[in-house]
Amino acid sequence: MISATGPSTATKIAAVAGGALAGLAAWALGDPLASMGVSPRLHLALALPVAVFFAAALPALGPLSAPRAAVLGAGLAVPLTVLTLLASFRFDDAIAFVESAHALMAVLVVVVIAVPILIAALRPGQHWRRYDDLFGNAWDIVLRCALAVAFAGLGWLVLFLGDTLLDLVGIDVIARLFDDDPQRFTLTGLLIGLALAALAETGLGKGQAQVLRLLRLLVPVVMAVTAVFLVAFPLQGLSSEAFGVLSEAGTLMAMAFAAALLVTATAGADDDGAARSATLRWCAAVLALLLPALSGLALVAVGLRVGQYGWTPDRLAAASIAVVLAGHGVVYAVAVLRGAGWMARLRQGNVAMAGVTVLVALAWLTPVLDPQRISASSQERRFARGAVSVEALDLAAMARDWGRSGDAAAERLATGDTPEAAALRERLDAIGSGRRDAPRLGTPRGRVDLAETLPTVGGAPVTSEMLGALNEWLLGQIADGCARATGEGRPGCLVIRAELLEAGAGDEAVIAYHDDTDTPRLIVLAERDGQWTSNAAMEIDGAAPDIDTLAADPPGGAAAPLRMLPLGQGGLVVLP
Template sequence: MTQSAPDPTGRASLDGARGLAAIRIGIGLAQGVLLYLLYRSAAQAEGLSWPATQPPLFAALVLAALFTPVMLLAGVGRMGWKALSLWGAVAAMILALLGWHDAAQQARDYFHPPYLRFPVVAFAAAALFIAHHLITPAIQSHRWIADFDDYFDTAWKAGVQLALSLGFTGAFWLLLFLGAALFRVIGLSFLADLIDEKWFSIPVSCLVFAVAVQLTDVRGGLIRGVRTVALMLLSWLLLVITVLVAGFLAALPFTGLDGLWKTGSATALVLSAAAALIVLINTAYQDGREDNLPPAALRIAVRVAAVLLTPLILIAIWGLSLRIGQHGLTPDRIIASACALVGLLYAVGYGWAALSPLWRKTAWMKPLERTNILAAILTVLVILALFSPVADPARLSVNDQMARLKRGVVSAARFDYVFLRYDAGKAGRAALAELAKSSDAEIARHAKAAQASTSRYDLAETTTPPRTPTIAAWPANQPLPAAFVASAPAGDPRYDCSEQNDCLAVQRDLNGDGREEILLASSYNIALFAQGDDDRWVHQGDYQVAHCPGPDAARRDLREALKRPDLEAVATAWPDLGVGGQTGRFQPKDNCPPKPSGVNP
């Protein structure tokens, strides 16, 4: 069988459709069989078998088996066999190395197949998609850097094709489940039993996906039509996000950034808005050819959105720098910093594309094309660095946190031993072992306690220092006891009370003993505190408040409920039971009173 030459437009030749179909079906079946064998080695009732007994090897095989065949399905018909085989081998090797490293640097507690963390899987898929659609147009044009419209056509067509193929696979399984339900109605369960068998479901899923890729590929014109419609619809959403981001930035001088920092996820929010702008700008720009120029309103929106990227990225960098300065590096902050770096390149490039016509004549947003190519290359390099030993976030975070401890930036009592024990993999465990040998008795004591712990939550309560809560009193003219608001340990409901998480406290004598208890309410919980013989305020338990239908059904904030004048202690309808020296607490089946007959909810 001879290979048909790749179509310069990137569409599989119809003359070679049968050959391409056979190759893609073979790739799909091979992937399905390989994934099933990997699943079988990790899911045997008698225990794990090779290669699941070797976590780094298993993770490497899983990551390579998940994504390399998908890349080969996309490359068939677009590359020559030598180029495709070489690129496939390189991609599989890189994926395997990323999977190997991810499993090798993790600690073994709660370590189960496939031994891969979600960020590695997600970012590896993104890097492979970007790299493949940088390489394919370059090979087709026999140049190191292809024309931008070739990159655009290849990548966006593949994106639509991937979405349709996944949708086709999902629809196939919905029909299978429907058929199984129909047969079960008449007492036949063979199809339902077959679906439950992994030797069937895994290979069939891969096969159906491969068939979907082939079906969408031989009708490239239809795919381009779907892509054109999707891009047109998405491009008009650029107007919406541009107005929203502009309004947000315009309001900041009047509101300040304090509200944004209080969310605890300011950087993620701002970077997400920037990512939305970048994607929608490209849906409007498309391949940049004059016959694809959008309407004037969209051209203006693209220029404005391109300029708005810079303040968004600067706000994200500012927020990250504040958090890192206060609390040091963590893996999440390192990944966010990498995203901000890529975003900064987009912001500079897009801002230049939008503003350069002010001092020189150039085609509309033309510099955007160079920015997209450079950002794509940078994204791949950053992902490879982050999930390899080059810039492993866990290792960098551990080094930074240890340096902060040695410099005295953070005290031994406030150091995050939980991070080293449970979130930093082998690098964290090694650092914890080093701290356990420290000459500082307090550091060594905390580190040994962390090494011996079996629960991150128990460890957090014992190693996290107490702090002074911020609690409002009601009525405001009735101050709370000084001992109640002086200090709260981790795990105490008062510990989370701060300006970001408002709490309200009310003093009441609930049990009629002449001494007042304190009810502490957040938006979702009411905790009861009573004063012991040593004058310490002790958390007794929590009240579960049902949200029943009625005129007050919308009132969900329990802090407002404590302010009501009808707040009172109510006797339970049924007593608790004493059983052999233990007390059985009655839990009502329904906390809401029955509705009168004839009354609609």
């Protein structure tokens, strides 16, 4: 927790300036960098260390001085960036690596656990192995960051109301001041930094105690629900159809995490900070004894799923979480079973399990836990022993989503000497547009290839220049829509050429595509002065025609009579 003297003025200034700089960096390292044609891997190499640095250093300001917080941020940013970049070479395309998300989640886990430990290591008077220091630092960071984000939202609400009020008298200074993305991002970061500086000065010692007191009220409820579940569960049997589904395992893991959190909150930072109620202590002890069964069932559920369908990256992630939770369960149960002083033993067990969790997360960034390689090998072995048919094998996921290892495994299966190899080759060729030898959609070649696949009605076909107005994510959504078949077997995408605005103003087009609903989404493209612009994807009314109807009877543009009521510098446009 923050000392009574509070942080220095220089530290508070650093928090405010650091927040503003973090916001500006978040904008600059986003779309502007991508629009410059920077390769995705270089983009990752530039953005990740900045993100890790600010995510670690900003919460440390206050407990630490600005130089020490900078050392902490850099000490995490450099090795995590190196490990992540090395892991990114599991994929030919860094965008696919980022979209897989598993490695980035591992980075987040390391940052969240390591920051309180490093603060204790760098802060005078604290020690990284002393539990009360780690406990206080962790809760202080959680509360300050949550309040800082809430303050930033409140700040934007005040600015919005202020802009609305001034707009009544024709003053739009606030709207013009924050009309562009750089200013908006910078202001958001500045508000967060301002809140962190203010909260670091006042400290949150009493706030921590109040939050822990509220959490402890839930211990009897969670203990009772868990006990009832564990008593009733054997009636279902481990082989029930519902059990072994990954979502069921997720529910068990979420409940196990909540139980571990509540037991930890009851134990507090030390004996003086632990719950005083004998009832709460007893309920927490029972909950600690139930935790191994709860986390163990989660592990069994994941294991059943893996036994049925083999490893995938998501199942490997679920198994990693389940193993960590099961480890906590064993530590907690042993601490209670050893009798008096169980809370002290539980606190030391939490320190050890924090180290284990960091090691597991780091393993995801090394060849030890390469989820794509492990998953591809698992599916290959299952196919070789006849556990999965040609039709059931998720060849698309292997070739598209599992990086180089998945693509290599798919090629080996399709070029083998098995009777099924020809059928696998046919399937693999059909999904070739998503494999590593296909150009990224955001590249000129990728846009040309996508433009050639888009069916068009009402005018000239779409061009790659038109698609240049869309970011890579939207292009991917359109490509996915085209890969879906409509009820009549058409691609689930369509370009409608029509005169949408005043005659002679320029060219327009509407791209309609299906996501996972029957109603298409729409993107409007418009050409003005030789440049194509677009809006975001729009949802339209559920009664709107689907792709088949639009293709069979393409709508034409129709002029709509408009009336405008002048209001100050703007006006109210009324549609009939």
